[in-house]
Amino acid sequence: DTGVSQDPRHKITKRGQNVTFRCDPISEHNRLYWYRQTLGQGPEFLTYFQNEAQLEKSRLLSNRFSAERPKGSFSTLEIQRTEQGDSAMYLCASSKDRGGVSYNEQFFGPGTRLTVL
Amino acid sequence: AQSVTQLDSHVSVSEGTPVLLRCNYSSSYSPSLFWYVQHPNKGLQLLLKYTSAATLVKGINGFEAEFKKSETSFHLTKPSAHMSDAAEYFCVVNHQTGANNLFFGTGTRLTVIP
Numbered sequence: 001d002t003g004v005s006q007d008p009r010h011k012i013t014k015r016g017q018n019v020t021f022r023c024d025p026i027s028e029h030n031r032l033y034w035y036r037q038t039l040g041q042g043p044e045f046l047t048y049f050q051n052e053a054q055l056e057k058s059r060l061l062s063n064r065f066s067a068e069r070p071k072g073s074f075s076t077l078e079i080q081r082t083e084q085g086d087s088a089m090y091l092c093a094s095s096k097d098r099g100g101v102s103y104n105e106q107f108f109g110p111g112t113r114l115t116v117l
Numbered sequence: 118a119q120s121v122t123q124l125d126s127h128v129s130v131s132e133g134t135p136v137l138l139r140c141n142y143s144s145s146y147s148p149s150l151f152w153y154v155q156h157p158n159k160g161l162q163l164l165l166k167y168t169s170a171a172t173l174v175k176g177i178n179g180f181e182a183e184f185k186k187s188e189t190s191f192h193l194t195k196p197s198a199h200m201s202d203a204a205e206y207f208c209v210v211n212h213q214t215g216a217n218n219l220f221f222g223t224g225t226r227l228t229v230i231p
């Protein structure tokens with residue numbers, strides 16, 4: 001059983017550069033989530049997909065951030081013109097919508113740690 | 118609005134002694150509540166969840182939590198700490214009627230002293 005995977009695990013970039021992260025969810029999971037976790041804080045929700053549709057976006061997701069899930073499988077999160085404040089761990093999670101259940105457990109990947117110099 | 122407050126940023130216990138990690142929540146609706154654990158360099162793992170069934174919830178690795186509506190609390194306990202329990206623990210709330218994002222607390226780092 002392969003869990004949620006994320007690539008790369010670490011990324012160091014210079015301010016102003018663009019970066020892209022990839023998340024591969026558990027294969028039968030139709031929901032995919034992105035979170036951001038800064039040092040000493042809990043993860044904060046960024047955005048959520050059901051299949052290929054992006055259904056919810058946090059106000060944390062500035063216009064420099066864009067996420068896609070083109071075929072309803074893997075997802076990418078791109079940050080344009082990175083700033084030092086973007087330095088964080090970016091977490092991906094996936095879940096399976098079982099309809100009528102109040103909560104569908106989210107399974108988390110190991111994260112991509114971004115450092116912006 | 119929904120939020121959780123983890124009352125201790127760091128808890129230190131001796132191996133074999135009880136663990137208590139405190140969490141208070143606020144929610145405009147009937148919440149679902151969870152505890153997640155994060156070991157270094159590993160993904161977040163669900164320990165246990167409360168979704169309006171039994172108020173005393175049993176999770177993995179001997180952990181339990183009790184939902185107390187009158188106190189708006191969901192404290193995590195374990196009778197006897199193991200060295201492998203050392204990690205960061207997050208209390209999390211989710212809107213009962215199916216909103217899909219989780220609201221995490223700021224975390225409690227548990228240290229277990231041999």
